[in-house]
Amino acid sequence: MKTKRMGAQTVQPERPPVICAAASVVGKKEGDGPLRERFDAVNQDSYFGTKSWEKAESAMLKQCLELACQKADLAPESLDYVLSGDLLNQCAGSAYAMRESGAPYFGLYGACSTMAESLSLAAMLIDGGYADRCAALTSSHFCSAERQYRFPLEYGGVRTPTAQWTVTGSGALIVAADGKGPKVTAVTTGKIVDAGIRDVSNMGAAMAPAAYDTLKAHFADTGRSPDFYDMIVTGDLGQIGHAVVTDFFRRDGVDLRHNYTDCGLLIFDREKQDVHAGGSGCGCSAAVLAGHLMKLLTDGQIRRLLFAATGALMSPTASMQGESIPGICHAVAIEMEGGAT
C-alpha cells in the first residue's frame, strides 16, 4: 500500500474520493449578495416555515441534505455516514435536522471549520474502505447565533468595525468512492492555535493564526507552493483575518495576493450590505463551497482549489471567564480531473 501520510498533518487518499453532488440553501441577505445566482435555494423567510430560529436552522439544513441527495440520485437513508455539526449548543441544529435521515450519524464540532472537518473525515472514511457514500454538511443561522452568542441584544447596539455577520446558510456535499466531479486529493488537519485574542468581536484576528499554521503545514507536507492552486480560500476570516494571513505569508516571502481569498469576503458585498468585516458562521464556508466554488470547479473555471475552513472554538461562558479564543483550520485540496500528483 502506498503511504497515505505526507508529513505531520497531511494525508493523501490512495483513490481520491469524488464530490459527486453539492447543494446550498441560504437566507434572504445572502440571496441579496454577490453570489445570489450560485445557491440552489434562497429563502425569504428567516423562520424557514418554522416557529423558532433554531428550528429554522434545522429545516434549512434538512432541505440542503435532501437537495444534495436528489442531485446525487440517492435516498438519505442509503448514505453510509452523515457527518454534520453546527454552532448551536449541543449541535442541536444538526441533530434535529438529521433525526429522520435514517443514516448512521457522526456529530462534529469544529465551529466554523465544520465544512472542512466533515469533508476531511468523509474523504478518509471512503478512501479507507469504510463507506461508499457519505454526506458532509453544516449550517449556521444569523438569528440563532446572535441569540446564543450575543444575548441580550441591545436595540440599536453598535457593532465594531472588526465584527462579522453570521451567515444564514448551509452546504451539503455528497462524497463517493466513484462518480464524476471534483476529487479530494489531500487533507491537512489543523492543530488548535491560540494567539491570545480575547475580543469576541474580532474573530478574524483570532482565527487567522490557525489558518496560517494549517496552510503552512499543508505547503510543507505536500511540497506544493501556493501557486499550485488556482484558488486558496479560507473559511470565514473576513477582511481582518484575510489581511493577517496575507501579511504573515508576506513576511515569509510568500506572495498570496494573486490567488487567495476568503468565503467571508465572497458572500457579502461589504460596501452595500453593512456586514462590517465580512461573513462568518459554519454556513458561510459551507454555502460558498457547495454553491460557488463547486461550480467554479465543475464549470472548469478553476482546476485546483485549497479550501481551508476556519473555526473559533470558544464559548460565551469561556469568554466571560476571561479566556482567549482558540482557533482551528482544516484544509482540503479539491481538484478537477486526475488524482493525487
Added chain:
Amino acid sequence: MKTKRMGAQTVQPERPPVICAAASVVGKKEGDGPLRERFDAVNQDSYFGTKSWEKAESAMLKQCLELACQKADLAPESLDYVLSGDLLNQCAGSAYAMRESGAPYFGLYGACSTMAESLSLAAMLIDGGYADRCAALTSSHFCSAERQYRFPLEYGGVRTPTAQWTVTGSGALIVAADGKGPKVTAVTTGKIVDAGIRDVSNMGAAMAPAAYDTLKAHFADTGRSPDFYDMIVTGDLGQIGHAVVTDFFRRDGVDLRHNYTDCGLLIFDREKQDVHAGGSGCGCSAAVLAGHLMKLLTDGQIRRLLFAATGALMSPTASMQGESIPGICHAVAIEMEGGAT
C-alpha cells in the same frame, strides 16, 4: 482488499487497531463509588485547582490525556490525531483542554456517546492508513453540566427518581496501529433515534431506543449473537434505560440478563450514593471504559467486550421549545487476542 463493511451500519478493520494505553481521572464522588480502585486518579477538589467548573473540566481532561500518553510512552504532540468532545456548549471543555496538545484535532459532538464515537473514528483512521497513533477521549463534570443544563438550580430542588447524576470524570485511550492490548474488531455507527420522550429528567428512557437500535444492528450486521460477548455495556442508560433495553430484547426472544450491564449502573452505588437512576455524562462511559473495563480485558477477566456508549442529542433550548430528545448509540467491539473472526 477484504471488504471492511459488514451490513448497513458495521465495519470491520482489516488490521484491528490496538488500544495500547488508557487513563481515567475522576472526581471525589466517583472515587467514593464501587470502582474507586479502577481509576488512575481521583481528585478531591471539584475545581481541579482552577477557578471555575468549566476550567476544572478542561484541567481534568488535559491531565487524563497526559496520563494516557505517559503510559504509552509518547508525547501528546506525536499523536497523529486527537479526537475529543464533551457536553459543554461549543465543546469548550475539550477545546481548552487540547489547546496546547500540539496535535491535529478533530472536535466531536456525540453527547454521552462521545467515547464510542471518538474510538470508532480513531480505529478507522488508523486501520485506513491515515494515522499510526490517535487519542480518543472525552469528559464531563457534574457542576459544569448542572450549571449549563439545569440553571437556575433551586436550592433544595427535588430530583425525580428517573434522574441521573452527571459523572465528574474523563477517559482517554491511545489507539495505535501496532502494540499490545485489546483490539477494536468491529465498529457499529448509530442512527439518530427519537422515540418522542420529552422528560429531560428521564434520559435513560430517551436513549434506550437508540441503544436497542444500534445493538440490534450490530448483531444483525456481524451475525454474532449477544452470547459472543463476555460483556455488553451500554453508555449511561442507568437503571431505567437498562431495563428498557433488556425488555426490548426480551420481546425479541433475546435474553440479555447474563452479560449486559451499563456504565451508569457500574460507577455509583445507587443504594448509598443518592444518584437516583445512576450515572450519566460523557465521562461516565469514558471513565468506566478507560478505567474498569480496560482492566477487565488486560487482566484476562473478559475477552470480548461490546462497548455501546449512548447520547442524548437535545439542547436546553430545544427542550424549552417543546422538542423531544433524539438519542444515539455507537457500539465498538473490543477483543483481547486475535483479530476479526
